[in-house]
Amino acid sequence: MRRVLFLLIFGLAGFGVLVALGSWQVQRLAWKEGVLADIDARISGAPSALPAHPDPVEDRYRPVALSGEVLPGEVHVLVSVKRVGPGYRIIAPFVTDGRRILVDRGFIRLEDRDTPRALGVMEVTGNLHWPQEIDNYTPEPDTKENIWFARDVPTLADELGTEPILLIARSATDPNITPLPVDSAGIPNDHLQYAVTWFGLAAVWAGMTGFFLWRTRARPESETA
Incomplete structure (x- = not known):
């Protein structure tokens, strides 16, 4: 018992x-x-102007609309898109109201890496983001070949001479670039x-x-x- x-x-x-x-x-x-x-509600909200001093926590996913100029000097971040395959995210410097920030223009296939892309004056709508993509297994960027393996905003800002601010475009900035807007699917x-x-x-x-x-x-x- x-x-x-x-x-x-x-x-x-x-x-x-x-x-x-x-x-x-x-x-x-x-x-x-x-x-x-x-x-999701924050991401899809009405876009506003770029804050004077964006905060990586408070302003993450903030929708922003900018007018400015895409400059030459892009970097290529190696990624893979589901049902498409490997390619690159195009990160370029963007000047707006005297400020220089980073813009993630979107995705291109591997074979389109050397295809010329539209530069100059344009309007961009997107969301501010500070992706956390670095871990102990992330390779160092191959700066000689211009191949990066993560969107480390401070490092990319140093490379392109911008503020550590990344706008991920949700509107097209070039007919040959597919925007990869921010969403909550990866959370x-x-x-x-x-x-x-x-x-x-x-x-x-x-x-x-x-x-x-x-x-x-x-x-x-x-x-x-």
Whole structure:
């Protein structure tokens, strides 16, 4: 009887912990969906002027409309686009109201790297962003070949002599460049998977507890018989 009681308490405790973890992930899922909804609303909002001193946290995803001039001297950031394949993001210096910033003009295929692109006066609408794409496995840029592996805004700003401000275009700046606008699709939201995992483990735990209780009770009966 003591063994059965121990298994029952242990089983209920483990089941309760796993269910609590699953419930916590459900709460986190609701929170994350709210955050993503706020980000989507911010991204698609009415564009404003470029702030005097943009903040990487407060002004992330801020929609901005600019008039200015795209200058020569672009850099190529190696990327891969789903259902298209590898290519480059074109990052170029852009002068607006006496300020020089970075503009992510969009995507070109590998074979279009040397194709001339439109420069000069134009209007650009997009979103401010400071992507966090650097980790311990990111290669150093090959500046000789002008191949970069991440949009590290401060480093790109030093390379092109601009402020550390990146505008990701949502409007076309060249017929041969496909804009890659900012969206929330790349922001991880794995809480549903985690919740399913914890609830699944709780179900398995309950099943195993029931099996061991049955086996423990069945053994004395067989010994008595």
